[in-house]
Amino acid sequence: MSNNVMIIGIAGGTGSGKSTFTNRLRDAFPDDVAVLYHDNYYKCQDDVPFEERKKVNYDHPDSLETDLMIQHLEALKNGIAVDCPVYDYSMHNRSDKTIHIEPKKIILAEGILLLEDPRLRNMMDIKIYVEADADERILRRIVRDVKERGRDLDNIVEQYLTTVKPMHYLYVEPTRALADVVINSGMNDVAFDVVRSKIQLILEEE
Numbered sequence: 178m179s180n181n182v183m184i185i186g187i188a189g190g191t192g193s194g195k196s197t198f199t200n201r202l203r204d205a206f207p208d209d210v211a212v213l214y215h216d217n218y219y220k221c222q223d224d225v226p227f228e229e230r231k232k233v234n235y236d237h238p239d240s241l242e243t244d245l246m247i248q249h250l251e252a253l254k255n256g257i258a259v260d261c262p263v264y265d266y267s268m269h270n271r272s273d274k275t276i277h278i279e280p281k282k283i284i285l286a287e288g289i290l291l292l293e294d295p296r297l298r299n300m301m302d303i304k305i306y307v308e309a310d311a312d313e314r315i316l317r318r319i320v321r322d323v324k325e326r327g328r329d330l331d332n333i334v335e336q337y338l339t340t341v342k343p344m345h346y347l348y349v350e351p352t353r354a355l356a357d358v359v360i361n362s363g364m365n366d367v368a369f370d371v372v373r374s375k376i377q378l379i380l381e382e383e
């Protein structure tokens with residue numbers, strides 16, 4: 178832990194419950210936690226036509242501007258606020274909005290490929306991997322992507338089979354072995370209490 182700031186990384190496959198777990202922690206410590214979602218750092222594709230943007234492999238590390246996320250984490254660690262991009266899944270592009278994020282003692286970083294890039298991984302003081310069976314993950318993703326990300330079933334199935342699934346086994350699942358803690362589902366109350374207690378301890382060390 179450097180500069181008295183602790184960075185907790187939360188990785189895992191799509192639909193595993195990463196955001197659920199991350200948001201529960203954020204809500205438990207609203208004044209002391211800042212969150213950076215790796216998804217907000219998908220590359221800006223203003224120059225790429227929509228039909229082409231639909232075909233991009235969004236489960237490959239090259240689709241993300243990880244350098245910018247690293248810069249933002251460094252800034253937050255050094256007490257400097259950042260303006261984080263906001264991603265629009267329905268447009269497959271960054272929106273024109275940003276979110277202003279103030280530095281906090283605890284920073285949560287979340288994303289499928291968070292532990293894949295060694296520079297990012299090495300910034301994490303605690304590395305968590307959220308585990309869930311592939312069938313449950315895809316079922317959750319279908320429901321979520323239709324309701325929240327402007328997708329249809331045919332497109333979700335095609336994307337899952339061509340990129341999401343192969344990239345998961347190539348880049349995401351191998352990072353499970355690099356995690357400090359593997360938790361079973363983002364709704365696991367025992368895992369939540371363990372991590373919440375750890376954060377509480379760190380905050381009381383002040």
Ligand SMILES: Nc1ncnc2c1ncn2[C@@H]1O[C@H](COP(=O)(O)OP(=O)(O)O)[C@@H](O)[C@H]1O
Nearest residue numbers: 190191192193194195196197317321362363364
């Ligand atoms: N253990 C669970 N049981 C049932 N639904 C879940 C569970 N964990 C997450 N979900 C739901 O599945 C969807 C995807 O979860 P989310 O946390 O966004 O996953 P991720 O961030 O890993 O893609 C959300 O709608 C969430 O409410």
Ligand SMILES: Nc1ccn([C@@H]2O[C@H](COP(=O)(O)O)[C@@H](O)[C@H]2O)c(=O)n1
Nearest residue numbers: 190191192216235236266269270289341
């Ligand atoms: N334009 C995009 C960008 C990303 N995705 C998918 O998002 C998934 C990661 O987010 P989770 O909340 O599911 O962890 C990833 O699997 C990408 O395929 C997308 O569909 N479209």
